[in-house]
Amino acid sequence: MLLNHTLRLARLDLTMLTRNRMAFFTTIAFPLLLGCIALLLRGGFVSGVSTGLYTLTGMLALIGFFVTFMHLTTLFTVRREDLVLKRMRGSVLSEAAIFSGSGLACTLIYVLQSAVIITLGIVALGGHLPRNIPLVFLGVVLGSVMFVPMAAALSGFTKTGESAQITVLPAMLILAATSQASFPLAAMPEMVQRVAAALPLSPVVDVIRIGYFGLDFTQGAPHPAVDFAGSWVASAPRLLLIVAWTVVGVLIARKHFRWEPRNA
Amino acid sequence: MVSRQVLERRETVEKISTSAIEVRDLRQSYGDFEAVKGISFQVREGELFALLGTNGAGKTTTIEILEGFRAPTAGSVSVLGLDPYTKRAQVRPHTGLMLQEGGFFTDLTVAETVRFWRDVSPRKPYSLSEILGRVELEEKAGVQVRQLSGGQKRRLDLALATLAQPKVLFLDEPTTGMDPEARRNTWTLIQELVAAGTTVLLTTHYLEEAERLADRLAIMHNGRIELAGTISEVVAQRxxxxxxxxxxxxxxxxxxxxxxxxxxxxxxxxxxxxxxxxxxxxxxxxxxxxxxxxxxxxxxxxxxxxxxxxxxxxxxxxxxxxxx
Known part of the structure; x- marks a missing residue:
């Protein structure tokens, strides 16, 4: 039942992505655009790898923010205000199915986007397949899953679909700047680096880079090379951090997620 | 002597016949405001019970507690013998509900909407065209929900509420915004459902609707039930x-x-x-x-x-x- 409902809801969400311009832009067009920015960076090296691929792998993590977090914050808010969430909750659909359905649709899109961007990297930047494909896949999926409860939580503080862009903005600026998705923080004071590394998007960036390059990005540059098994070991603490943030997201969402509009 | 026997017999019958919905000393507060101030009533299986009242009387609060959207502040409610809030998963497959407004995926067409809710429903006794036919929306199958009129949306809502043949149906102002003909057709459909054994709790502003449909009714005012009974009982008292x-x-x-x-x-x-x-x-x-x-x-x-x-x-x- 849960699985059937989740799959059916995911299919519904995918149908609706093509009907809504804003949703299409957030989940399809804009992430692709971000991926293409990396293609413009052909020369030079950052942190021991080519600038283009460094940015490309960073964007692989950052687009999850848009595809899952930003999109779902808007979607949950709009559906709450339209009383769709209320209707869903009054139906046979369980709360778990409602969240996993929408989460699954976003995650599918995110995985596809990642495959496209990695392919673009191979074609245009002389990139390669990830050294550890399952690890990159896991990083993408866990990153997406983490953003589902976070989006639910933030939607609790968001009044309308339009204002979602405003409530999402601070998180976007902080996470984009601290995650090393587009530039390294090696020159920053130790304390700043530690705090930045603990924020939610940073472990996603690290896991994807470790998996893609086969280099341990949790160590300072030049990052030591790791083999297939070593890349799992190097990623383990970062994967746990993603899971921890997911739990935090669930706790905040439990307290602040709203099924009905405030003034209903 | 005879009348006393009859009375006793009637009481026993009432005790035996099972209640589909039971409300006991229900209270609901929002902050300092007490929307429902201690009401009790029962709806027997296969009966249509109407809650009447002015705006703000507490009708919607009451029906939404029975639909399981929130737990009561005090008192207890049960639907098919279960608490609709804590036993959501067991109660939901047997209830259908029509919200007072909205709740549609406005980007979908009428047919897509029905298809989705039919797909997730535990029982599928009717085909898509039967479901649309019952509320006379076949011609609107390909139209986006956002383009429907208010009355058409109410009919779509009723179609969704009843597509799984629920045992208990909650209708919150079901005919608001309908033209007279659609209202009459909706009444016929509701009467058919009741005849087939569905228990219905309905709120309405329209007295004619209650007179036409209700087996029993309660008139609410300021969070209390002021009068309850069959229409002839309620009217006779006056x-x-x-x-x-x-x-x-x-x-x-x-x-x-x-x-x-x-x-x-x-x-x-x-x-x-x-x-x-x-x-x-x-x-x-x-x-x-x-x-x-x-x-x-x-x-x-x-x-x-x-x-x-x-x-x-x-x-x-x-x-x-x-x-x-």
């Missing part, structure tokens, strides 16, 4: 009325008292109308009428627009709404 135009030049205080009751006089434009609110006993109403007519004949008055009738649901409703 007695009969005699009404006429007060003859010109007759001082109002010279009108006789009937059954010891003075009339209430209402002035419309330049005409004064007197109304006696009498007891429910037809024999004494008849006597009062005879007295009134002989009084008029003795004084050579002609009573224009004379009418005698039992109280209507509307009278009762307005009395309750304006009392307090």
């Amino acid at each position: 007695g009969n009325r005699i009404r006429f135009k007060v003859p010109e030049h007759l001082p109002v205080d010279r009108l006789p008292r009937l059954e010891g009751v003075a009339p209430t006089v209402e002035v419309r434009k330049t005409e004064a109308h007197a109304e006696y609110r009498l007891g429910a006993d037809p024999a004494s109403t008849q006597q009062s009428l005879a007295r009134l007519i002989s009084w008029a004949s003795e004084n050579s008055f002609v009573l224009e627009r004379l009418e005698v009738r039992s109280a209507s649901l509307e009278d009762v409703f307005l009395e309750v709404a304006h009392a307090a």
Whole structure:
């Protein structure tokens, strides 16, 4: 039942992505655009790898923010205000199915986007397949899953679909700047680096880079090379951090997620 | 003796017949505001029960607690013997509900909407075209939900609420915004569902709707049930009325008292109308009428627009709404 409902809801969400311009832009067009920015960076090296691929792998993590977090914050808010969430909750659909359905649709899109961007990297930047494909896949999926409860939580503080862009903005600026998705923080004071590394998007960036390059990005540059098994070991603490943030997201969402509009 | 036996028998029957919905001492507060102030009622299986009331009477709060959207502040409710809030998963497959408004995926077409809710439903007794046909929306199958009129959205809502053949159906103002024909068709559909054994709890502003559909009803006002019972019970408690135009030049205080009751006089434009609110006993109403007519004949008055009738649901409703 849960699985059937989740799959059916995911299919519904995918149908609706093509009907809504804003949703299409957030989940399809804009992430692709971000991926293409990396293609413009052909020369030079950052942190021991080519600038283009460094940015490309960073964007692989950052687009999850848009595809899952930003999109779902808007979607949950709009559906709450339209009383769709209320209707869903009054139906046979369980709360778990409602969240996993929408989460699954976003995650599918995110995985596809990642495959496209990695392919673009191979074609245009002389990139390669990830050294550890399952690890990159896991990083993408866990990153997406983490953003589902976070989006639910933030939607609790968001009044309308339009204002979602405003409530999402601070998180976007902080996470984009601290995650090393587009530039390294090696020159920053130790304390700043530690705090930045603990924020939610940073472990996603690290896991994807470790998996893609086969280099341990949790160590300072030049990052030591790791083999297939070593890349799992190097990623383990970062994967746990993603899971921890997911739990935090669930706790905040439990307290602040709203099924009905405030003034209903 | 006989009547006593009958009474006892009736009580036993009522105890045996199972309640699909039970509400006991229900209270619901929002902050300092108490929207529902301790109400109790039961809806038996296969019965249509209507909750009437002015805006803000507490109807929607009550129905939404029964639908399981929130836990009551105090008191208890059960639907099919279960708590609809804590036992969501067990209750939901057997209930259908129509919200007061909205809740549609407006980007989907009518057919896509029905198909989705049919797909996730535990029972699929009807095909897509049957579901649309019942509410006469076949021609709108390909239209986006956002383009439907208010009344068409209500019909789509009713189609969704009933597509899984629920045992208990909650209808929150189901015909608001419908044109008279659609309203009549909706009533027919609701009557068919009740005839097939569905238990229905309905809220409405339309007294005609309650009169037409309800087996029993309750009139709510300011969070309390002021009156409850079958329509004839509710109306009977309010007695009969005699009404006429007060003859010109007759001082109002010279009108006789009937059954010891003075009339209430209402002035419309330049005409004064007197109304006696009498007891429910037809024999004494008849006597009062005879007295009134002989009084008029003795004084050579002609009573224009004379009418005698039992109280209507509307009278009762307005009395309750304006009392307090």
